Amino acid sequence: MSSVGIEKLKISNFRSYINLELFFDSAPTIIYGKNGVGKTNILEAISLLYPGKGLRRSSLRDMVNLSKNLPWKVEAVCHRNNKPFELETSSDGKGRVVRIDGKKVPQNNLSSSLKIIWFLPPLDRIWTESSKERRKFLDRMVFSLDINHAKRCAQYEKLLRDRNRLLKDHIADGSWYLAIEKQMAILGFEIDSSRRYFIKDINKTLIEKNLHFPPIKLDLKDEPIENNEAFFENLINQRNNDLVSGRTNFGPHNDDLRGFFLDKKIDAKYCSTGEQKLSIISIILSNAKLIKERQNASPILILDEITAHLDEVRKENLFSELLSLESQFFISGTEASIFNSLRTKAKFLELDEKKKSVA
Ligand SMILES: Nc1ncnc2c1ncn2[C@@H]1O[C@H](COP(=O)(O)OP(=O)(O)O)[C@@H](O)[C@H]1O
Ligand SMILES: [Mg+2]
Structure with missing residues (x-):
């Protein structure tokens, strides 16, 4: 090593x-x-x-x-x-x-x-924070093992802003959306897949190689995106609903990271402050172990x-x-x-x- x-x-x-x-x-x-x-x-x-x-x-x-x-x-x-x-x-x-x-x-x-990976005190409260904070926490860990993840997320966010602008301006003509949605579907599927790949990996480490801290299992709120065609179709089908709310309602930008305490069989957000801290420590240690294994x-x-x-x-x-x-x-x-x-x-x-x- x-x-x-x-x-x-x-x-x-x-x-x-x-x-x-x-x-x-x-x-x-x-x-x-x-x-x-x-x-x-x-x-x-x-x-x-x-x-x-x-x-x-x-x-x-x-x-x-x-x-x-x-x-x-x-x-x-x-x-x-x-x-x-x-x-x-x-x-x-x-x-x-x-x-x-x-x-x-x-x-x-x-x-x-x-x-470089880090812990700082606000992470203690991550399970009761906004879903945006949890996504950032997850995406940073995904990036630690998949160097293209940050670029994909940044490109997706830009397309999302473009689509949301059209929705806010009540543009109903589909031709304005198609090119954006096609790109969003490709990147969105990749983002969802790389998050899931990482979660599967870290869950193994969290459960099997965790001697001292409570076992915890991570998961995403939404169902997996099957492929980019399915996400593309979903974006087209949801357009009318999205026009009403003025924003894109479904996609990896709206997903959420969940933690589940296996011993107690409860969602991490219901655990005590101390237990929530322990869960973050074990996630960070497991992330480090994964980097060590994968990146040598x-x-x-x-x-x-x-x-x-x-x-x-x-x-x-x-x-x-x-x-x-x-x-x-x-x-x-x-x-x-x-x-x-x-x-x-x-x-x-x-x-x-x-x-x-x-x-
Ligand atoms: N841009 C800045 N210029 C000068 N001092 C700063 C700046 N940003 C923060 N500080 C000072 O740094 C100190 C906080 O340092 P910090 O490293 O957070 O302390 P701690 O030892 O508690 O971790 C504060 O006194 C704050 O005023
Ligand atoms: Mg300090």
Whole structure:
């Protein structure tokens, strides 16, 4: 298996940091310090070494350090099987710029260099959040194993907006819709299939390779789309109904991820807050195991305040699962004592007010 990791991270004019340089090795990194000291900001910078909007899903503008108002940049020296490579990402005022080994490349190329997956506290509430949040959570995991998924979703969303605009404008003439619907049907079927393929895979891992956390089974709300012709026909047949509501009512954009607790035989949304958190932890760990199996390389894990509200036994189980993944991981918390059992196995990075702008 390939060993992949970040060795050096340099953050400039990003959030609370003017200029910060950090060095890591293969040991886990514990980032600890008081509330507001800048732990999540470092984790967010690392998450930008992967395609997307980073773990906070903020605008690029919000990431600019407020006191300097200069362009931000995140640079990293990484390695794969002892071979070093450099990643760099910044904002040029219009969008995100990515360079690999100094060469400007499309953002999506980052995912062939590193796989990064993350947990952050709002995910605890995912089962009671909007279906949009759950779809995003699912699609990010699908993308971690199927590099074309994000592109398909973005193209589908654009076509969906075009179709919805026609519906809102009460355009009844079918000739305006057909080309859009044909493309939507092809992409929609592919999106639905790749989600289902992923769910089937992760369910196996969630049930068979999950020693410490409650077994959970994932599913989608809607029936599978049979093929693109069936979805195309459905779009045509539903057009009159869609004209009344001014939106496209059926399709992968309207589907929903469901979790089912097998022990209790109940939907995850009815479980206690603690149980819901455990379900997300097992999904994230299973996603990491799948990447390890399928891609033959461990993903990097970013775990922001993941131990909050976990009992001692669960917390230790989580640590041992993380160590057995043999992945580089970054984990944050307010106190070093939370991570006492990792004392000899991890590198501890204490953040304080001074570290906010180490020049
Ligand atoms: N664009 C920005 N410029 C300067 N400071 C910022 C910016 N965005 C957030 N911050 C500051 O970062 C701090 C929060 O850092 P964060 O990493 O979330 O802390 P925590 O250690 O609790 O995770 C806050 O004090 C906030 O004011
Ligand atoms: Mg934080």
